[in-house]
Amino acid sequence: MCRRVLLDDVNFKLGYPKSIKELAKCRPMIDVSNSEHRHFRRLITAPIVGHKALEVYLERLEDIVINSLEELSSMKHPIELLKEMKKVSFKSIVHVFMGSSNENIIKHIGSSFTDIYNGMFSIPLNAPGFTFHKALKAEQEEILRKRPASQKRLSLNEVKQMVYLSHVINEVLRCANIAFSTFREATSDININGYLIPKGWRVLIWARAIHMDSLYYPNAEEFNPSRWDDFSAKAGTFLPFGGGSRLCPGGDLAKLETSVFLHYFLLNYRLERINPECHVTSLPVSKPIDNCLAKVIKESCA
Numbered sequence: 001m002c003r004r005v006l007l008d009d010v011n012f013k014l015g016y017p018k019s020i021k022e023l024a025k026c027r028p029m030i031d032v033s034n035s036e037h038r039h040f041r042r043l044i045t046a047p048i049v050g051h052k053a054l055e056v057y058l059e060r061l062e063d064i065v066i067n068s069l070e071e072l073s074s075m076k077h078p079i080e081l082l083k084e085m086k087k088v089s090f091k092s093i094v095h096v097f098m099g100s101s102n103e104n105i106i107k108h109i110g111s112s113f114t115d116i117y118n119g120m121f122s123i124p125l126n127a128p129g130f131t132f133h134k135a136l137k138a139e140q141e142e143i144l145r146k147r148p149a150s151q152k153r154l155s156l157n158e159v160k161q162m163v164y165l166s167h168v169i170n171e172v173l174r175c176a177n178i179a180f181s182t183f184r185e186a187t188s189d190i191n192i193n194g195y196l197i198p199k200g201w202r203v204l205i206w207a208r209a210i211h212m213d214s215l216y217y218p219n220a221e222e223f224n225p226s227r228w229d230d231f232s233a234k235a236g237t238f239l240p241f242g243g244g245s246r247l248c249p250g251g252d253l254a255k256l257e258t259s260v261f262l263h264y265f266l267l268n269y270r271l272e273r274i275n276p277e278c279h280v281t282s283l284p285v286s287k288p289i290d291n292c293l294a295k296v297i298k299e300s301c302a
């Protein structure tokens with residue numbers, strides 16, 4: 001049913017609440033006809049879609065990750081990891097779209113971004129002590145072992161070899177996605193699966209309900225990256241990046257950033273949480289209420 005709504009550009013249009021539209025302020029992507037949207041979408045997505053496009057950014061993403069981890073581990077006081085992750089992700093996006101690594105520009109735009117998306121970027125990170133840490137670290141060490149001595153940086157092919165890591169990322173997207181809902185508005189009276197949705201009514205596409213449905217994901221409440229071994233989700237049952245004409249064009253870039261970050265984190269750092277038993281809230285997104293207050297510790301200095 002969710003997929004049907006996402007794929008139906010005739011009977012549904014974007015239906016975000018006014019507050020979100022105001023914040024997004026991206027008229028070309030929100031407030032236009034379908035054909036205008038297709039045109040703008042092509043312009044916006046060209047720099048971030050496909051192997052070749054992503055390869056261009058890999059080295060800079062690595063620099064951003066390496067420098068950020070170095071900086072975080074040098075801090076004397078605990079940091080709110082989720083806020084810091086948001087900054088890392090923001091630096092990468094500014095680099096991709098504006099070609100800038102100027103700290104002042106990043107800081108300036110970043111503070112507006114933080115106000116808007118406060119608390120939204122909250123993907124939980126694997127940390128030492130978690131069940132999956134050992135397997136994840138072993139996979140990253142294997143990548144280094146197989147690397148020719150002359151190669152100093154990560155390659156996109158190596159990222160593709162991070163199979164277990166990609167399963168962990170999928171499982172995080174399934175269980176704790178930051179895009180908690182997508183919003184549509186019916187443009188005509190429409191009957192879906194026997195339910196009449198009157199024209200003008202809002203529809204919330206609640207992907208979490210599908211991601212947590214045991215029909216598609218046995219023991220859905222369990223965080224189990226291995227469920228992705230030799231498994232592809234059926235069409236319409238894995239929607240972390242939405243679907244249809246509005247499918248998120250940044251999905252591969254987001255996964256690449258996460259993989260690069262975890263590669264360096266797993267190999268060289270560990271996390272010491274200040275409140276490991278801290279309550280985890282689920283609405284609108286899943287995150288520990290202390291924003292994961294923690295110290296990042298460099299292993300060699302530990």
Ligand code: HEM
Pocket residue numbers: 014029041044048093177178179182183239240241242243245246247248249250251253254
């Ligand atoms: C884990 C990270 C991300 C998640 C979970 C996510 C999720 C989503 C979802 C669900 C949509 C569809 C919204 C709808 O149908 O109403 C979307 C759209 C979009 N996303 Fe993402 N996104 C992520 C990262 C990114 C990144 C890194 C970029 C850019 C660098 C990006 C750029 C966009 C754009 C431009 C759209 C609008 C596409 C359109 O309307 O045609 N996203 N995202």
